[in-house]
Amino acid sequence: MLNIKAASSYLVGYTSNFKVDELSKSNIGDVVTSLYALHTLGHDVSTKFKGVVSKIDESVIYWAANFIDMVKASPEAVIYLFRLANEVDKSSTTSLLSMIARDLEQLQLPDGRFIIESHAKMLRISAELLGAQSEVTQKAWSYFKSHYSKVLMVNVEAYFEEALHVLSASDIIPLRDPGDAKLISKLASEVLRRRLEDGSWAGDILLTIRSALALKRKVSLRDLLKTFYWLASHQRDDGSIAGSPKLTALALLTLSEPSVSQSPVLSLSVKTALNYGGESLYEHMVKTIGVAFKELDVANIVDESLFEGVRDIVKVNPSLQVKLLLDPAMSKKALSIKSLLQGVQVKELSNFKAAFAIVDDRCIIVTQPMASGIKDSREHYVALTLYDKDLVNKLKRYFNDLWLFSKPL
Numbered sequence: 001m002l003n004i005k006a007a008s009s010y011l012v013g014y015t016s017n018f019k020v021d022e023l024s025k026s027n028i029g030d031v032v033t034s035l036y037a038l039h040t041l042g043h044d045v046s047t048k049f050k051g052v053v054s055k056i057d058e059s060v061i062y063w064a065a066n067f068i069d070m071v072k073a074s075p076e077a078v079i080y081l082f083r084l085a086n087e088v089d090k091s092s093t094t095s096l097l098s099m100i101a102r103d104l105e106q107l108q109l110p111d112g113r114f115i116i117e118s119h120a121k122m123l124r125i126s127a128e129l130l131g132a133q134s135e136v137t138q139k140a141w142s143y144f145k146s147h148y149s150k151v152l153m154v155n156v157e158a159y160f161e162e163a164l165h166v167l168s169a170s171d172i173i174p175l176r177d178p179g180d181a182k183l184i185s186k187l188a189s190e191v192l193r194r195r196l197e198d199g200s201w202a203g204d205i206l207l208t209i210r211s212a213l214a215l216k217r218k219v220s221l222r223d224l225l226k227t228f229y230w231l232a233s234h235q236r237d238d239g240s241i242a243g244s245p246k247l248t249a250l251a252l253l254t255l256s257e258p259s260v261s262q263s264p265v266l267s268l269s270v271k272t273a274l275n276y277g278g279e280s281l282y283e284h285m286v287k288t289i290g291v292a293f294k295e296l297d298v299a300n301i302v303d304e305s306l307f308e309g310v311r312d313i314v315k316v317n318p319s320l321q322v323k324l325l326l327d328p329a330m331s332k333k334a335l336s337i338k339s340l341l342q343g344v345q346v347k348e349l350s351n352f353k354a355a356f357a358i359v360d361d362r363c364i365i366v367t368q369p370m371a372s373g374i375k376d377s378r379e380h381y382v383a384l385t386l387y388d389k390d391l392v393n394k395l396k397r398y399f400n401d402l403w404l405f406s407k408p409l
Helices: 004-017 028-040 046-057 060-073 075-088 090-106 119-130 135-154 160-169 178-193 205-215 221-232 245-256 281-292 305-316 328-340 389-398
Strands: 295-299 321-325 346-348 356-360 363-368 380-385 403-406
Touching: 004 028, 004 245, 028 046, 028 060, 028 075, 028 245, 046 075, 046 090, 060 075, 060 090, 060 119, 075 090, 075 119, 090 119, 090 135, 119 135, 119 160, 135 160, 135 178, 160 178, 160 205, 178 205, 205 221, 205 245, 221 245
Parallel strands: 295 321, 321 346, 380 403
Antiparallel strands: 356 363, 363 380
């Protein structure tokens, strides 16, 4: 699989050596996407990003020229620019959003169509930045459904990239009409059906990454594993994907999006997504927990797939005691739950001190009871991750109201 540490090191080198005065139409997309990818992995990119924002603020003409260029070449960069502003430099958020909103409104006709290279790109940007309920987004979505959707479905091949942007936009726009959900589901199936046997789309790295990102919330990660392996085969010794900062950053984002805060809790559907020393990440985490803990408290499980994880941990450490807490709403399920945990020592808890949860296929979170000597009423989180402390820093952003203790694998 993709060597994430090598890829992030490559991007650190690229962004560190980049001089803000050299920012131009040709590289602004690369720079913004690289900074955002590093930010998602917990790197501090605030100083470099503020320099980029200052450069943009120097001239309205500079921004106007680059906005259109960024939309055409890298619509993701426009979105990542605003996300960075919102998370890294909030003082720049209002001005950036104001400029983007103005440009979107100026490029939209009364019927909702955008007068630019791709209506779908602009729809995605509007949904992400202005919100699903904004007038611009609503008009654009209505235009797509009435004028564009039939053309797209009849000839997905000719409008493939547009299909990807529509899929991404649909993650944000509420699909209230049953026909909308059916359309998006069919579109996702059509996109996945066009993947080649090697895991790529047309053997094109950028198209493959964009396809994986567009499908990530539409299909299981298992469906995309072959794609991730194909992308990893293009990683060079310097850690980059084909020597490109943008491709390297986007490849990293295929693994780090959706963020931990958006990931489904208690999911064990993928056991082979990443590898560590010849064994899957799942196997490595199970082994680590089995060795590290004498007791495992499990609280309020709603996903039966988690029980398999508990059983596998017990196989590593048969003396491990599992304490099961069920809230009143689940008390009637106690017997069926115990049968699923056959062979595991189970003790029902009257109150709850700790819990076990797999946050997503890349990270496992185990809450621990209070550490001795620390007087605080909050629980302590132990993060067991495949990567390093950079990813743990990412978790801190989503669990920053709790004590977070890291134990990288």
